[in-house]
Amino acid sequence: MLEKLLAGDDEASMAALAALRSGATYGVWDTTHPAERHAGVFARRLRRMRLRGVEPLGLERMVQLLREHGRPVRGGLIDSADQKWTFLVFLTEDGSALVACAGVQRWVEPSQA
Template sequence: MATEDELPGHPDIAAMLTDQTSACKAARDAIASGGEVQVWDRAAPHWMVYGIAATRLRRSLKRGLPKTIGLDEAVEILARHRGEQLCTGSILAADRSWFFTLYFDATGTELLACSGVKRSPRPSTKDSVEP
């Protein structure tokens, strides 16, 4: 998996997280704590990126998942970019407790939004009871 340092030509992601959404501070903290940053160079159509974010928001609201941050704001921001190509990226916190999605313009040089979701802890295999 590529990290931010392995992506020549990509700007400093932490510096780009300037409070576009309420998830930006937590995403910056995740990077500072050794989180894995990945940015995809391929742009995708707005309908695809927006559709995925909007579906995540609907599902989280339906299920009552309070452990998302900035997702509603990200959907609002993405709605203003209809018809554009968008790039995406992600940050996985070092402790794997949070996953952030980054939304960029088509060139990957302007960060439009960031959202985060708290990941569910996975059951430990050593805690499993053998039959």
């Protein structure tokens, strides 16, 4: 079901879809919250990430789409099989459509030889 919803044309959705098809794990929460609350939280996180030189995939667009949506959303996470990426997804309140998606590259400690 989530694969169908990620059939968008933006880079973050396409990367999240590729991760799902490559064995990513995911979960979508049962609860909903106001989209504006999420937009505010992730706008602050985006500013902090940029101060550290990190540019998350599609996070600025996600904040904009959440603000425009203006209704409650259901959130979820997709963790890539290689544990290098986490994708944030926000669905409509009933879970029938994708509102926004963004990806954050995770820091993975190099293995020691």
